[in-house]
Every structure is written in C-alpha cells, then in structure tokens.
Amino acid sequence: xxxDYSMRLxxxxxxxxxxxxxxxxxxNITVTAEQVRIMNLAENVALEDVEYLVLQAAQxxxxxxxxxxxxxxxVLQGSGGADRDEPAIGTPGFSQPASIQ
Numbered sequence: 001x002x003x004d005y006s007m008r009l010x011x012x013x014x015x016x017x018x019x020x021x022x023x024x025x026x027x028n029i030t031v032t033a034e035q036v037r038i039m040n041l042a043e044n045v046a047l048e049d050v051e052y053l054v055l056q057a058a059q060x061x062x063x064x065x066x067x068x069x070x071x072x073x074x075v076l077q078g079s080g081g082a083d084r085d086e087p088a089i090g091t092p093g094f095s096q097p098a099s100i101q
Contacts, residue, residue: 012036017057027058027065
C-alpha cells in the first residue's frame with residue numbers, strides 16, 4: 001500500500017464520496033473507487049488502495065456504505081437463500097451443460 005497519494009487523487013476521492021452520499025444516501029465503495037481510479041489512471045494506483053481511501057472518506061462523513069462488485073456477473077441477484085431448494089430469482093439454471101463451441 002502506498003502512502004504518498006497526490007492531492008488531486010485525494011480531492012477526487014473526497015468529491016466522489018460526497019457526491020455518492022448526497023445522490024444515493026449510501027456510498028458503494030467498489031464502484032466509487034473504480035470511478036476515481038479511472039479518473040486518475042496516470043497515477044497507476046491499485047483499485048484496492050483507492051477503495052481504502054474511499055472507505056476512509058466515507059467513514060469520516062458518517063455515510064452508510066456498501067461493498068458490491070462492479071457488475072461482473074459474480075453476484076447472484078434475487079431472494080433465494082442457502083436453505084431454499086429453488087434458485088434465486090434471476091439466477092441462471094445450471095442443470096443444462098453449456099456448449100463451448
């Protein structure tokens with residue numbers, strides 16, 4: 001983890017966190033961090049490091065936070081749980097093998 005982040009990166013983090021909190025009432029750490037990282041590609045900062053900065057800024061505001069993925073399809077949507085027999089709504093059925101052709 002780096003500690004010598006530029007003032008611009010820190011300002012972008014604070015602005016993005018404040019904007020997310022004002023518009024949604026909650027700060028999605030992963031999504032907000034990715035937005036800031038993209039705005040500062042020249043600094044070559046890892047997403048995990050930006051997530052840490054976003055988390056710190058959100059905590060300083062007292063904002064509600066969530067940790068969610070970047071819509072990569074790995075999170076299953078719906079209300080199904082481990083104690084239920086049917087799959088969650090919106091999850092693909094895995095009974096048929098997928099073709100790799």
